[in-house]
Amino acid sequence: MAESILRIRRATGSDIPRLLDLYQHLIPGDDRPDDASASEAFARFLLYPGSAIFLGELHGVLVASCALAVVPNLTRGAKPFGIIENVVTHSDYRQHGYGRQILDAASGAAWSEGCYKVMLLTGSKEPATLNFYLRAGFEQSKTGFQKRRIPVRSEN
Incomplete structure (x- = not known):
């Protein structure tokens, strides 16, 4: 598969069905919310x-x-911090630098x-995953x- 330029943008409500499909590459078999629940959760997130x-x-x-959540904060001069969650790359497109981008x-x-910092957690103990975040x-x-x-969730 030839390397190509990744187009990065912020999700909108119309992206939810495809985003939920992509999340199956993060947690295969995960319970998929119905469209109304997913749309409601997305709207709350954007608040x-x-x-x-x-x-x-x-x-x-x-x-x-x-996903990036920006959290208000009363330390560090009232500078917020960011939490990154649900990091996923489609399994057919891994090892091309798209996750890092x-x-x-x-x-x-x-x-x-x-934000004065961004942080993320991973439940993975796989060296490849940990090295990905370090890189x-x-x-x-x-x-x-x-x-x-x-x-x-169990390791895949």
């Missing part, structure tokens, strides 16, 4: 100023995505919003904890 779901398209095919777009948007400019410098209602 947070600066937050966006970034999409990477190649010849009209949605190949990569991540989508993370760079989200990080750039966070900087434009005045994308993230450092493994904090210890993460979580409390879950939904069980952790």
